[in-house]
Amino acid sequence: MEEFKRKLKGVLEDIDYDEPIIEYRAEKLSKTFMMLFREKVNPNVALDVFYTWYLPKPEIKRNLDGETLVYNKVIVETLMRTEDYNRLKYKTVIDIDTSFSYTIIFIKKLMDLLRRETSKSKERGKGTQGLASILSYLKDVENKPENVSEKDFEKLKELINEAHRRAKRTAENIKELKNLMGGESAGNKPGSFVFGEVMEDILRLASSAYVTEILKYIKGISKTPLVDIRRExxxxxxxxxxxxxxxxxxxxxxxxxxxxxxxxxxxxxxxxxxxxxxxxxxREQGPIYVLLDKSGSMIGDKTFWARAIALALMKEALKHRRKFCLRFFDYLPYDIICVKKGSRTKEFHKLYRMLLSLVSGGGTWITGAILTACKDLIEERVEGTSSIVLITDGRDVIKERAVKKGLKDAKADLVTVMIKGSNESLKRISKKYYVVVSSKNYSLKIVSPE
Incomplete structure (x- = not known):
């Protein structure tokens, strides 16, 4: 931490840049940036961006300690003037995970955009020294920007807004992933979501357009009670x-x-x-057990819908302190993943990684998946009735007699959620049978076909 004591300066009031906690944050931001992107970052810039989002009401100093801090000021002022500043701040204030992830992604995107503009200017035979020196300053506090024109400042503000739009999506996704696992509940350790050993993969997942699409559907899922999650x-x-x-x-x-x-x-x-x-x-209850079809016929919207419904079910199960288990299947069942209230972040990461990145493909064997779930529940030896939620498009032939026997032995109810398909056998053997209907603006309605 000694290397930061000489360097740390910033443009925000009410922050003592010599405090040990500030030095710790600077070190953590720098090390994380190096680990993820294999390049250095100016800790002064990283700190100011972080506290712009973390503090409830940050203010910029009137008198700056050094001439290079004018670039910090431009970045912070531009961020504070974005149209959605207050709305996003509602999600980041006093939240280490979202503020930290925003900072890392924002600075990386800003660096990439500066490289792009520098490269374009070179190709056109124009001067690039101003933007190139700003890029050097973002990498190292010892580099002082030179020959930066008013035009370069205007371009920098434009790039800051573009980097903000990309980083905002990541921060919002981090917030939503935390909320799904109960991250806002009392007793959860702040910062464990992005500071632990799973940090690199969590940030990559949260930055993915595929994950953003799935999370959009979660907010629009109708509140149809697929299973009675509340404790009996x-x-x-x-x-x-x-x-x-x-x-x-x-x-x-x-x-x-x-x-x-x-x-x-x-x-x-x-x-x-x-x-x-x-x-x-x-009364003791068994887990909410989700079987999720990942066969080739589920490619496209079906995949987004199915995974959004599974995540919404997980959120409800954890809210009511029910254990949640997930197993993908195609022509064979995949490994089971279970989480419950209070599970370690590493366990949620394993579930998120499979749920949000596993590619659909392969054949379909629904009967085998249901019987595997029944076997798991029998081995669990839980009193009371468990619920198996099957999310599928129903493209398979079901062995009804075998499935009925398996469900009876496991003391389990089968709830089928049908996505753009139909299956009469599943309709007969399911305690509840639903179909998913899409409407505008990422809204999904889960309704009974009768």
């Missing part, structure tokens, strides 16, 4: 308080009933009309 409860007089009911159990009686006259009290007692505290215990 049963009455137990020593359980947790769950409202009020009527009866004659004097051990659970409300205090207000004790002030009644004897005649009224005993009349209500005989008629079981006394107000009582209702007490319940939660």
């Amino acid at each position: 409860t049963y009455p137990f007089k020593h359980g947790v308080y769950d409202g009020i009911e009527m009866g004659k159990d004097v051990l659970r009686i409300l205090p207000k009933e004790l002030i009644l006259s004897d005649d009224v009290f005993f009349k209500k007692f005989v008629d079981s009309q006394l107000l009582l505290r209702r007490r319940v215990l939660s």
Whole structure:
């Protein structure tokens, strides 16, 4: 950290650039940038961009400590003047993951755009020294921009806006991926999403246009309850308080009933009309088990829809503290991945990596996938009923008798979500059978065909 003590300066008020936490952030940003892109970054610029998004209300200093900080000021001022600054800031403020990921991607995109413009100017035989020196400054604090014209400053602002648009998408995707795994809940360690060993892959996933497309569909999925995710409860007089009911159990009686006259009290007692505290215990439930078809017939919109529905189900399962399991299948079942509330970031990364990057292709064997899921649930040995959610286009012949027996042995209900297809066998053996209907603006409706 010693290498930053001499160099760290910035343009933002209320930040002591000599503080250990500031030096730590500078070191982390620099090391991450080097690890991801194999090039250096000016820690002064990285810090100012990071705190522009991280702080609730950052302000720029009136008097700057050095002439090179004017470039930091241009970057920060331009970002603060973007049309969506306040809207995006709502997602980044006091959020290490989104602010950190935005900073890394923004500076990388800005460097790439400066290289592009420099290359274009060379081809046209125009001067490139101004933009090239700004690029050098972004890489190393020791490099001082020279011969930068007013035209270069205007071009820099234009490139900052373009880099912002690209980095914004990554930050928003990081925020959404965190929310899906319960990242906003109390007790989650801030920064674990991009600071851990999975950081490089998470940033690459979040920057992908394919992932952006899937996440857009999640927001538009109708709130149709595919499965009853909430925990089942049963009455137990020593359980947790769950409202009020009527009866004659004097051990659970409300205090207000004790002030009644004897005649009224005993009349209500005989008629079981006394107000009582209702007490319940939660019944153990099996996991929400999703089987996701990745066969060749699912290529295109079907893939986006299916994976968005699977992620929406995961979010609901974790919200209600149910275990969530996912298994892809084509002509063979793939490895199962399970997560639950409180799972390590590494486990979510494994699920995200498969769900958001596995390419559709191959044949289809739905019967084999369902029987494999039944076998998994039997080995789980969970009391109560589990739910198997099959997301498919239904292009296969189903062995109904074998599937019914497997579901009965596993004490599981089959819920089928049909995407641009139909299958009468699945309709007969499923407890619930839905079809997905698309409407405008990435909206998906999951409806019953009846």
